[in-house]
Amino acid sequence: MPQKSDTHGLPKNWPSHTPYLTTQSFSPTLDQAVAASLRTRPKDAQDITAAKGPCALVKITPISTPTHPACGQAGLFAVRDLKPGTFILQYLGVVHAPSTAAPEKRDLHAESNYDLSLDRELGACIDADAMGNEARFINDYRGIGNRPNAEFKEIWDPRKRERGMGVWVLGEGKSGKGKAIRKGEEILVSYGRGFWDGRKSAEGTPVGS
Numbered sequence: 001m002p003q004k005s006d007t008h009g010l011p012k013n014w015p016s017h018t019p020y021l022t023t024q025s026f027s028p029t030l031d032q033a034v035a036a037s038l039r040t041r042p043k044d045a046q047d048i049t050a051a052k053g054p055c056a057l058v059k060i061t062p063i064s065t066p067t068h069p070a071c072g073q074a075g076l077f078a079v080r081d082l083k084p085g086t087f088i089l090q091y092l093g094v095v096h097a098p099s100t101a102a103p104e105k106r107d108l109h110a111e112s113n114y115d116l117s118l119d120r121e122l123g124a125c126i127d128a129d130a131m132g133n134e135a136r137f138i139n140d141y142r143g144i145g146n147r148p149n150a151e152f153k154e155i156w157d158p159r160k161r162e163r164g165m166g167v168w169v170l171g172e173g174k175s176g177k178g179k180a181i182r183k184g185e186e187i188l189v190s191y192g193r194g195f196w197d198g199r200k201s202a203e204g205t206p207v208g209s
């Protein structure tokens with residue numbers, strides 16, 4: 001059954017102060033060369049044209065369990081069983097990269113907790129802090145589950161001719177250990193140690209402690 005959305009076509013529990021995106025937004029500071037590269041199909045990306053609007057596979061849920069490390073925030077949960085390797089949804093936000101025209105400009109995205117790398121060489125990222133879709137509510141598995149049950153991977157939208165990032169249920173892999181995500185389970189990825197190390201150093205805690 002599709003996930004109920006409110007009268008404005010927003011997913012349930014979508015925050016009123018955050019614009020809901022149905023396609024990627026591009027920073028006006030994006031260099032032409034970077035923009036061109038983001039419109040060139042990479043070798044390893046999967047072709048996906050994600051459906052627009054609220055995703056029927058997931059729901060945004062406020063977290064009130066005191067032992068949950070993101071208590072008081074929200075998370076993204078499966079509304080049906082999802083098989084290993086299933087594409088769930090695209091990670092939408094503002095696509096940005098350092099500008100060669102104004103390299104001295106302050107990076108407006110440096111402190112975002114919603115900034116996902118798209119292309120390391122280009123420094124291109126997708127920031128869902130100011131605007132995005134349900135994928136911005138995916139929490140890191142640490143302190144919640146034993147391991148991630150989902151992963152971010154690059155996609156290529158053949159219709160828009162755009163690179164992007166998608167969220168998949170972890171595949172079965174060589175070991176065949178990838179498991180389905182059960183209805184009601186929280187969708188959890190690994191942000192990578194860099195995310196948490198960056199936070200520790202920003203807070204003045206020595207990295208690695």
Ligand SMILES: C[S@@+](CC[C@H](N)C(=O)[O-])C[C@H]1O[C@@H](n2cnc3c(N)ncnc32)[C@H](O)[C@@H]1O
Nearest residue numbers: 069070073074113114136137138139140141142
């Ligand atoms: C991309 S947001 C995830 C959605 C967020 N929970 C919300 O409601 O907006 C990343 C932020 O969620 C929180 N978070 C995610 N995973 C966490 C975890 N395993 N432990 C503690 N906080 C977590 C942190 O505050 C982090 O900066």
